[in-house]
Amino acid sequence: MSTKNSYQLADIGRHNPIFSQIRSTVETAFYGNNMHQVADVTDAYHRATKDPGTVITDLPIYRATDLGLPADAKMLIANTGKVVGRTAQARRILGNPGVSEADMAGRLRQAIFDSAHQDFIKTDVLVGLDEDFIVRAHLAIPDGFANNLLSYMLNFQPITAAYQAMFERSVAYPEGDIYIYADPTYHDPDYPDGLAIFDPQHNTAAILGMPYFGELKKSTLTLAWSIAHRHGFVACHGGLKAFHFKDKQDQVFAMFGLSGSGKSTLTHAKHGYKYDITVLHDDAFVINRQNGSSVALEPSYFDKTNDYPMTSDETKYFMTIQNVGVTLDDQGRKVLVTEDLRNGNGRTIKSRYASTNRVDKEDAPINAIFW
Incomplete structure (x- = not known):
C-alpha cells in the first residue's frame, strides 16, 4: 500500500x-x-x-557507495547533552x-x-x-x-x-x-x-x-x-527470524520485549551456523492479517553500542553514531569509545550488511512467539 x-x-x-x-x-x-x-x-x-558538533572519525563506512554515500565516507558522531534517550x-x-x-x-x-x-x-x-x-x-x-x-x-x-x-x-x-x-x-x-x-x-x-x-x-x-x-496489518515492535529446513515446514519466530531485553540478540543469533536462517528485522515490522506474511519497515538497525568495543566485528557496520566517546588509537586515528562510558544509551545506525542473511519480506506466517 x-x-x-x-x-x-x-x-x-x-x-x-x-x-x-x-x-x-x-x-x-x-x-x-x-x-x-x-x-x-x-x-x-x-x-x-x-x-x-560533528566528529568525523577515521573509520570507513563499509560498502559506502552501495548505501548511496561517497566512497570515502567515514563514520560520523553527533552527541547530545544531558538527555540521551x-x-x-x-x-x-x-x-x-x-x-x-x-x-x-x-x-x-x-x-x-x-x-x-x-x-x-x-x-x-x-x-x-x-x-x-x-x-x-x-x-x-x-x-x-x-x-x-x-x-x-x-x-x-x-x-x-x-x-x-x-x-x-x-x-x-x-x-x-x-x-x-x-x-x-x-x-x-x-x-x-x-x-x-x-x-x-x-x-x-x-x-x-x-x-x-x-x-x-x-x-x-x-x-x-x-x-x-x-x-489490515498487525504493528510489531520486535524481531523476526525464520529457520528454513529441507525436510519440514519453515519455523518463523517473533521476539518481543522491552528495550534492552534481548530482542536484537536473539534475532541476530547465528546458533553456531547450524541452521539456514533469514532475518527480517530486529525492531520494526508489520504482519498482514490476511495471509500472515511480514514486511520490515527499515533497512537498517538502530542499535545500542554498549556491547560493542572497538575490537568487536559489529563496529564495521556502523554508519552514524550518537552519544559515544572518541579517542586516538596507536595509529593516530579518531576511533570510538563505546560501552556506555560517556553516558548511557549510546546508539548507532548500523547498515543492513550487518545481517548477511537479511530479507525484507517473510511470506511464511509466524508459528512461535517469544516474550
Missing part, C-alpha cells in the same frame, strides 16, 4: 479525512522559503560533515484524554512562526520495504542538525529509482504521507522537557525541544504502525 501527497482540488478541505488542523499546520511549514530540500544521501552526508513525559497524542487539539495547534503555530527566520533542511524517505506495505515520510529539521537528517535517511529507505517504482506499483490507500516537523532549538515555556505532538489519525507529528535522534525514528514508526493497523 502507498500514501498520497497531492490531491484533486475537489478533494481538499474539511470533508477529506486526510486533513486536520495539526496536519495542515505542519505540512504548510514544509513549503516555506526557509526550507531547503536535501537531494540525496551524499548531499546529507556532506552537510553533516560541516555541522559544528526518549522523553515519555513530552508526548501529547491527539485523542488521548486531556489533550486539546486547539491548544497543541496553537503551540505548534507559535513554534513554526518563531523559527521562520531559521534555515531548515528537509528530506523524503520510504517506510516499509515491500509493495505490500510501503509509505512515504517527510522530515524537516533546522540546518545544523544534518546529522539527524542523515541518520533518518540511513535508518529508513532513501527514495531510489527502484524503490520509487515499488512505491508506485503498490495499492494506493486513502492516507496522506507522514509529515514530521522537528525543531530541537524551540522550547515551549510550559514544556521544559520538550513537546512531542502526535496526530496519528492524520499521520503527522511535531518534535520540539528534543535533539535525540530516537525521537524522530520512533515518531515515524508510530505513525507508520498506525497506518498499518488501520489497513
Whole structure:
C-alpha cells in the first residue's frame, strides 16, 4: 500500500479525512522559503560533515557507495547533552484524554512562526520495504542538525529509482504521507522537557525541544504502525527470524520485549551456523492479517553500542553514531569509545550488511512467539 501527497482540488478541505488542523499546520511549514530540500544521501552526508558538533572519525563506512554515500565516507558522531534517550513525559497524542487539539495547534503555530527566520533542511524517505506495505515520510529539521537528517535517511529507505517504482506499483490507500516537523532549538515555556505532538489519525507529528535522534525514528514508526493497523496489518515492535529446513515446514519466530531485553540478540543469533536462517528485522515490522506474511519497515538497525568495543566485528557496520566517546588509537586515528562510558544509551545506525542473511519480506506466517 502507498500514501498520497497531492490531491484533486475537489478533494481538499474539511470533508477529506486526510486533513486536520495539526496536519495542515505542519505540512504548510514544509513549503516555506526557509526550507531547503536535501537531494540525496551524499548531499546529507556532506552537510553533516560541516555541522559544528560533528566528529568525523577515521573509520570507513563499509560498502559506502552501495548505501548511496561517497566512497570515502567515514563514520560520523553527533552527541547530545544531558538527555540521551526518549522523553515519555513530552508526548501529547491527539485523542488521548486531556489533550486539546486547539491548544497543541496553537503551540505548534507559535513554534513554526518563531523559527521562520531559521534555515531548515528537509528530506523524503520510504517506510516499509515491500509493495505490500510501503509509505512515504517527510522530515524537516533546522540546518545544523544534518546529522539527524542523515541518520533518518540511513535508518529508513532513501527514495531510489527502484524503490520509487515499488512505491508506485503498490495499492494506493486513502492516507496522506507522514509529515514530521522537528525543531530541537524551540522550547515551549510550559514544556521544559520538550513537546512531542502526535496526530496519528492524520499521520503527522511535531518534535520540539528534543535533539535525540530516537525521537524522530520512533515518531515515524508510530505513525507508520498506525497506518498499518488501520489497513489490515498487525504493528510489531520486535524481531523476526525464520529457520528454513529441507525436510519440514519453515519455523518463523517473533521476539518481543522491552528495550534492552534481548530482542536484537536473539534475532541476530547465528546458533553456531547450524541452521539456514533469514532475518527480517530486529525492531520494526508489520504482519498482514490476511495471509500472515511480514514486511520490515527499515533497512537498517538502530542499535545500542554498549556491547560493542572497538575490537568487536559489529563496529564495521556502523554508519552514524550518537552519544559515544572518541579517542586516538596507536595509529593516530579518531576511533570510538563505546560501552556506555560517556553516558548511557549510546546508539548507532548500523547498515543492513550487518545481517548477511537479511530479507525484507517473510511470506511464511509466524508459528512461535517469544516474550
